[in-house]
Amino acid sequence: MRFVIVTGMSGAGKSTALKMLEDMGYFCVDNLPIPLLPGFVQMLQNTDTEMKKVALGLDVRSGQDLSGLKENLEAMDRDRIGYEILFLDANDAVLVKRYKETRRQHPLSGSGRVDTGIAKEREKILFLKMKATYILDTSKMLTRELRIELEKIFVDGQSFCNLYITVMSFGFKYGIPQDADLVFDVRFLPNPYYIDTLREKTGNEAEVQDYVMQNDKGRIFLDKLKDMMEFLIPNYILEGKNQLVIAIGCTGGKHRSVTLANALYQILDKEENYGVRIEHRDIGKDSITKRK
CATH class of the missing domain: 3.40.50.300 (P-loop containing nucleotide triphosphate hydrolases)
Structure with missing residues (x-):
């Protein structure tokens, strides 16, 4: 029983x-x-x-x-x-x-x-x-x-640890998430906002993802971020932490941060030792601000 x-x-x-x-x-x-x-x-x-x-x-x-x-x-x-x-x-x-x-x-x-x-x-x-x-x-x-x-x-009987991870994209101009444990700034990457054909698209779309990740800086950053998570997460688990918010920010939270947050989520989601979710906090705020 x-x-x-x-x-x-x-x-x-x-x-x-x-x-x-x-x-x-x-x-x-x-x-x-x-x-x-x-x-x-x-x-x-x-x-x-x-x-x-x-x-x-x-x-x-x-x-x-x-x-x-x-x-x-x-x-x-x-x-x-x-x-x-x-x-x-x-x-x-x-x-x-x-x-x-x-x-x-x-x-x-x-x-x-x-x-x-x-x-x-x-x-x-x-x-x-x-x-x-x-x-x-x-x-x-x-x-x-x-x-x-x-x-x-x-139901599935999978091994479980008490850590649940949220990977969040955000825009610095809307403020850093108050509950973020780790904050990463990707504003050093080329900005798709200045490309006419990409401005209205988001980091959820392949064209923007390709533009952001086509240069060495994007790929190197993701590799280093992956290495850091491989070190930090097991130590957070040992510490008994049960909630981890990883926030990745760019200027408006629509292109670069969304792309990198999606990429990190895909890496972490392959693990079965913890839960993980993705949240794009500010992905639609830029267009709302423009309408106002």
Whole structure:
């Protein structure tokens, strides 16, 4: 039997993850009161049960005092009862934004501010994150990207580390991404903007890609960037980092940065040891600015 405890920050996507696991053939229970956990686990130990894959949602809604959950997990460890913990997380700014969009109240904020409730929750569930088998940061994940990651872990049985990488292109004139961990400037490369036939195209199109990469500078930069990632990523994994944003910028975020971001994404996407996504933050802003 495979027993997965789904937990993490409120607003990080636990309910969505449980629905996805249900679609993958898991028997799912959400918001089980913590005092009922020992009986639930005992039921699962019954060899006659038909439930071979079970996902249980547990978080601060199951009781604000989570000390009972900690004791239950320790008892399961002593009894050698197998379980996995899937911890869903997101940065504070994203969580606040999600709560504002849904107009929901954080379970620990009471009549106070959402960010106060988030801070309290992080402190209360830190022990769960420390025990987590898998940590997924959904700050930049689309719903379909979350499903892909869950399928890798719980359907395909692929090896998994807790690092999820976002490769992002951007334009310096619109500001450096605030959440970027690594920033690379490719404004030294020839600019397709000054070629009439390429100005309205983007780095997603072959003509622009060929122009940017046809010179030695573009190819050498990509090779050196690849070498750097091969060194850095395994060390980030060892450090326990679970979210890495690699930002590549040019002037407007439409040609050169998009081309290099796509090229790096294609290199990283071949690996199965971590998740990776591509985002072109400013690819359409140049034409919007011109219309204004």
